[in-house]
Amino acid sequence: MAGGFVTAWAMFTVIPAPTVEDFSRPACARAMRMIPVIGLCLGVLAGAAAALIEFLDGGRLLAMAAGLAVLALANGCFHLDGLADTADGLGSRKPPEEALHIMKQSDIGPMGVVAVVGVLALELTAAASPHLAGWRGVWALVTMPMVARTGAVLASRRGVPCAPTSSLGRLFADLTTPVTLVLDLAGVLVVSAVSGWLLFGVRVGAAAAAACAIAWVVEALWQRHLLSRLGGMTGDTYGSLIELTGLGYLLALALLA
DSSP states (O other): OHHHHHHHHHHHOOSOOOOOOOOSHHHHHHHHHHHHHHHHHHHHHHHHHHHHHHHTTOOHHHHHHHHHHHHHHHTTTHHHHHHHHHHHHHHTTOOHHHHHHHHTSSSOOHHHHHHHHHHHHHHHHHHTSGGGTTHHHHHHHHHHHHHHHHHHHHHTBTTOOBOTTOHHHHHHTTOBOHHHHHHHHHHHHHHHHHHHHHHHOHHHHHHHHHHHHHHHHHHHHHHHHHHHHHSSBOHHHHHHHHHHHHHHHHHHHHHHO
16 A cells, blocks of 8 residues: 555656656556546645645635645646646547647647636635635535545446556556456545544535545536547546546535535
Protein backbone atom coordinates (compact mmCIF):
# COMPACT_ATOMS: atom_id res chain seq x y z
CA MET A 1 0.00 0.00 0.00
CA ALA A 2 2.81 2.42 0.90
CA GLY A 3 4.55 1.65 -2.39
CA GLY A 4 1.38 2.38 -4.33
CA PHE A 5 0.95 5.67 -2.50
CA VAL A 6 4.52 6.78 -3.26
CA THR A 7 4.19 5.78 -6.92
CA ALA A 8 0.88 7.63 -7.25
CA TRP A 9 2.32 10.68 -5.48
CA ALA A 10 5.33 10.74 -7.81
CA MET A 11 3.22 10.28 -10.94
CA PHE A 12 0.30 12.58 -10.21
CA THR A 13 1.74 15.48 -8.22
CA VAL A 14 4.72 17.82 -8.58
CA ILE A 15 5.40 17.76 -4.85
CA PRO A 16 8.78 16.11 -4.10
CA ALA A 17 8.61 12.39 -3.36
CA PRO A 18 11.04 9.48 -3.05
CA THR A 19 12.46 8.36 -6.39
CA VAL A 20 10.29 5.79 -8.16
CA GLU A 21 11.80 3.55 -10.83
CA ASP A 22 9.13 0.86 -11.20
CA PHE A 23 6.39 1.93 -13.59
CA SER A 24 5.28 -1.54 -14.59
CA ARG A 25 1.60 -2.41 -14.94
CA PRO A 26 1.46 -4.03 -11.47
CA ALA A 27 3.04 -0.90 -9.96
CA CYS A 28 0.55 1.28 -11.82
CA ALA A 29 -2.30 -0.90 -10.54
CA ARG A 30 -1.16 -0.25 -6.98
CA ALA A 31 -0.85 3.46 -7.75
CA MET A 32 -4.34 3.65 -9.25
CA ARG A 33 -5.71 2.00 -6.12
CA MET A 34 -4.29 4.88 -4.08
CA ILE A 35 -5.15 7.77 -6.35
CA PRO A 36 -8.27 8.81 -4.38
CA VAL A 37 -6.07 9.02 -1.27
CA ILE A 38 -3.70 11.27 -3.20
CA GLY A 39 -6.70 13.39 -4.10
CA LEU A 40 -7.70 13.67 -0.46
CA CYS A 41 -4.17 14.77 0.51
CA LEU A 42 -4.18 17.44 -2.18
CA GLY A 43 -7.65 18.45 -1.06
CA VAL A 44 -6.33 19.03 2.45
CA LEU A 45 -3.70 21.38 1.00
CA ALA A 46 -6.33 23.22 -1.03
CA GLY A 47 -8.66 23.40 1.96
CA ALA A 48 -5.88 24.74 4.17
CA ALA A 49 -5.18 27.55 1.69
CA ALA A 50 -8.88 28.42 1.52
CA ALA A 51 -9.24 28.24 5.31
CA LEU A 52 -6.30 30.61 5.77
CA ILE A 53 -7.90 33.20 3.48
CA GLU A 54 -11.23 32.76 5.28
CA PHE A 55 -9.50 33.20 8.66
CA LEU A 56 -7.88 36.42 7.44
CA ASP A 57 -11.27 37.72 6.26
CA GLY A 58 -10.14 37.76 2.67
CA GLY A 59 -13.60 36.83 1.43
CA ARG A 60 -15.12 33.58 0.23
CA LEU A 61 -14.45 34.15 -3.45
CA LEU A 62 -10.74 34.74 -2.86
CA ALA A 63 -10.59 31.79 -0.47
CA MET A 64 -12.11 29.38 -2.98
CA ALA A 65 -9.95 30.75 -5.80
CA ALA A 66 -6.83 30.24 -3.69
CA GLY A 67 -7.85 26.67 -2.89
CA LEU A 68 -8.47 25.81 -6.53
CA ALA A 69 -5.15 27.43 -7.52
CA VAL A 70 -3.24 25.36 -4.95
CA LEU A 71 -4.97 22.23 -6.21
CA ALA A 72 -4.04 22.94 -9.83
CA LEU A 73 -0.44 23.83 -9.00
CA ALA A 74 0.03 20.77 -6.78
CA ASN A 75 -0.53 18.46 -9.73
CA GLY A 76 1.28 20.67 -12.21
CA CYS A 77 -1.99 21.51 -14.01
CA PHE A 78 -1.69 17.98 -15.40
CA HIS A 79 -5.42 17.27 -15.45
CA LEU A 80 -6.35 20.70 -16.80
CA ASP A 81 -3.86 20.17 -19.62
CA GLY A 82 -5.52 16.84 -20.37
CA LEU A 83 -8.91 18.53 -20.43
CA ALA A 84 -7.63 21.18 -22.85
CA ASP A 85 -6.03 18.63 -25.18
CA THR A 86 -9.15 16.47 -25.15
CA ALA A 87 -11.34 19.47 -25.96
CA ASP A 88 -9.07 20.42 -28.86
CA GLY A 89 -9.11 16.88 -30.24
CA LEU A 90 -12.85 16.41 -29.98
CA GLY A 91 -13.57 19.96 -31.08
CA SER A 92 -11.71 19.38 -34.33
CA ARG A 93 -14.46 16.94 -35.39
CA LYS A 94 -11.80 14.90 -37.15
CA PRO A 95 -11.68 11.08 -37.34
CA PRO A 96 -10.19 9.33 -34.28
CA GLU A 97 -6.64 9.06 -35.65
CA GLU A 98 -6.46 12.76 -36.53
CA ALA A 99 -8.14 13.82 -33.29
CA LEU A 100 -5.59 11.82 -31.28
CA HIS A 101 -2.78 13.46 -33.26
CA ILE A 102 -4.17 16.92 -32.43
CA MET A 103 -4.34 15.98 -28.75
CA LYS A 104 -0.61 15.20 -28.77
CA GLN A 105 0.34 18.71 -29.89
CA SER A 106 1.98 20.89 -27.25
CA ASP A 107 -0.04 24.01 -28.03
CA ILE A 108 -3.61 24.66 -26.84
CA GLY A 109 -6.31 25.74 -29.27
CA PRO A 110 -9.43 27.83 -28.66
CA MET A 111 -11.56 24.82 -27.68
CA GLY A 112 -9.02 23.88 -25.03
CA VAL A 113 -8.91 27.41 -23.65
CA VAL A 114 -12.70 27.61 -23.44
CA ALA A 115 -12.88 24.21 -21.75
CA VAL A 116 -10.32 25.09 -19.07
CA VAL A 117 -11.74 28.56 -18.39
CA GLY A 118 -15.27 27.20 -18.32
CA VAL A 119 -14.49 24.38 -15.89
CA LEU A 120 -12.50 26.64 -13.55
CA ALA A 121 -15.22 29.31 -13.62
CA LEU A 122 -17.91 26.76 -12.80
CA GLU A 123 -15.81 25.21 -10.03
CA LEU A 124 -15.17 28.61 -8.46
CA THR A 125 -18.81 29.64 -8.74
CA ALA A 126 -19.98 26.35 -7.24
CA ALA A 127 -17.48 26.42 -4.37
CA ALA A 128 -18.50 29.99 -3.50
CA SER A 129 -22.25 29.34 -3.79
CA PRO A 130 -24.67 30.08 -0.91
CA HIS A 131 -25.22 26.38 -0.15
CA LEU A 132 -21.48 26.05 0.51
CA ALA A 133 -21.20 29.16 2.67
CA GLY A 134 -18.64 29.35 5.45
CA TRP A 135 -16.65 26.22 6.19
CA ARG A 136 -18.80 24.09 3.92
CA GLY A 137 -16.89 25.48 0.97
CA VAL A 138 -13.58 24.50 2.56
CA TRP A 139 -14.90 20.99 3.22
CA ALA A 140 -16.07 20.75 -0.41
CA LEU A 141 -12.56 21.66 -1.60
CA VAL A 142 -11.07 18.98 0.65
CA THR A 143 -13.32 16.19 -0.60
CA MET A 144 -13.67 17.20 -4.26
CA PRO A 145 -10.21 16.07 -5.47
CA MET A 146 -10.76 12.66 -3.88
CA VAL A 147 -14.08 12.20 -5.67
CA ALA A 148 -12.63 13.62 -8.90
CA ARG A 149 -9.92 10.98 -9.07
CA THR A 150 -12.45 8.18 -9.04
CA GLY A 151 -13.02 9.29 -12.63
CA ALA A 152 -9.64 7.81 -13.51
CA VAL A 153 -10.29 4.69 -11.43
CA LEU A 154 -13.55 4.07 -13.30
CA ALA A 155 -11.88 4.67 -16.67
CA SER A 156 -9.06 2.23 -15.88
CA ARG A 157 -11.38 -0.65 -14.98
CA ARG A 158 -11.21 -3.99 -16.73
CA GLY A 159 -12.76 -3.91 -20.18
CA VAL A 160 -12.08 -0.23 -20.97
CA PRO A 161 -9.50 -0.09 -23.81
CA CYS A 162 -6.71 2.37 -24.43
CA ALA A 163 -6.31 4.39 -27.60
CA PRO A 164 -3.87 2.71 -30.02
CA THR A 165 -1.24 5.46 -29.87
CA SER A 166 -1.33 6.25 -26.14
CA SER A 167 1.65 5.21 -24.02
CA LEU A 168 0.05 6.34 -20.75
CA GLY A 169 -3.18 4.66 -21.76
CA ARG A 170 -1.32 1.36 -22.10
CA LEU A 171 -0.11 1.65 -18.52
CA PHE A 172 -3.53 2.19 -16.95
CA ALA A 173 -6.20 0.90 -19.34
CA ASP A 174 -7.96 -2.39 -18.53
CA LEU A 175 -6.15 -2.42 -15.18
CA THR A 176 -8.43 -1.88 -12.18
CA THR A 177 -10.12 -5.02 -10.88
CA PRO A 178 -13.79 -5.05 -9.83
CA VAL A 179 -12.76 -5.51 -6.18
CA THR A 180 -10.47 -2.47 -6.25
CA LEU A 181 -13.13 -0.46 -8.04
CA VAL A 182 -15.81 -1.26 -5.45
CA LEU A 183 -13.46 -0.61 -2.52
CA ASP A 184 -12.32 2.74 -3.91
CA LEU A 185 -15.81 3.97 -4.72
CA ALA A 186 -17.22 2.78 -1.41
CA GLY A 187 -14.37 4.39 0.52
CA VAL A 188 -14.81 7.72 -1.26
CA LEU A 189 -18.57 7.64 -0.74
CA VAL A 190 -18.22 6.90 2.97
CA VAL A 191 -15.56 9.56 3.58
CA SER A 192 -17.55 12.23 1.73
CA ALA A 193 -20.93 11.44 3.26
CA VAL A 194 -19.77 10.76 6.81
CA SER A 195 -17.53 13.82 6.97
CA GLY A 196 -20.36 16.01 5.68
CA TRP A 197 -22.76 14.50 8.22
CA LEU A 198 -20.39 14.84 11.18
CA LEU A 199 -19.37 18.39 10.34
CA PHE A 200 -22.61 19.91 9.09
CA GLY A 201 -25.50 17.54 9.71
CA VAL A 202 -27.58 14.90 8.00
CA ARG A 203 -28.63 17.05 5.05
CA VAL A 204 -25.07 17.80 3.97
CA GLY A 205 -24.07 14.16 4.46
CA ALA A 206 -26.94 13.04 2.24
CA ALA A 207 -26.07 15.76 -0.28
CA ALA A 208 -22.48 14.50 -0.40
CA ALA A 209 -23.65 10.96 -1.10
CA ALA A 210 -25.96 12.20 -3.85
CA ALA A 211 -23.17 14.40 -5.26
CA CYS A 212 -20.88 11.38 -5.52
CA ALA A 213 -23.55 9.48 -7.44
CA ILE A 214 -24.13 12.44 -9.76
CA ALA A 215 -20.39 12.82 -10.35
CA TRP A 216 -20.16 9.16 -11.34
CA VAL A 217 -23.05 9.56 -13.77
CA VAL A 218 -21.20 12.50 -15.35
CA GLU A 219 -18.08 10.34 -15.56
CA ALA A 220 -19.94 7.47 -17.19
CA LEU A 221 -21.53 9.72 -19.83
CA TRP A 222 -18.27 11.49 -20.66
CA GLN A 223 -16.35 8.21 -20.75
CA ARG A 224 -18.91 6.72 -23.13
CA HIS A 225 -18.56 9.72 -25.43
CA LEU A 226 -14.77 9.51 -25.36
CA LEU A 227 -14.81 5.83 -26.25
CA SER A 228 -17.23 6.38 -29.10
CA ARG A 229 -15.14 9.23 -30.54
CA LEU A 230 -11.59 8.06 -29.86
CA GLY A 231 -11.87 4.31 -29.42
CA GLY A 232 -10.02 4.23 -26.10
CA MET A 233 -8.42 6.07 -23.22
CA THR A 234 -5.33 8.28 -23.26
CA GLY A 235 -3.53 10.23 -20.58
CA ASP A 236 -5.39 13.34 -21.73
CA THR A 237 -8.80 11.69 -21.49
CA TYR A 238 -8.03 10.51 -17.95
CA GLY A 239 -7.30 14.14 -17.07
CA SER A 240 -10.56 15.32 -18.62
CA LEU A 241 -12.50 12.65 -16.73
CA ILE A 242 -10.94 13.73 -13.43
CA GLU A 243 -11.79 17.38 -14.06
CA LEU A 244 -15.39 16.74 -15.11
CA THR A 245 -16.03 14.25 -12.31
CA GLY A 246 -14.84 16.81 -9.78
CA LEU A 247 -16.93 19.52 -11.43
CA GLY A 248 -20.02 17.33 -11.29
CA TYR A 249 -19.47 16.76 -7.58
CA LEU A 250 -19.03 20.46 -6.79
CA LEU A 251 -22.04 21.53 -8.85
CA ALA A 252 -24.21 18.92 -7.16
CA LEU A 253 -23.08 20.09 -3.71
CA ALA A 254 -23.75 23.70 -4.66
CA LEU A 255 -27.34 22.78 -5.47
CA LEU A 256 -28.07 20.17 -2.79
CA ALA A 257 -26.01 20.86 0.35
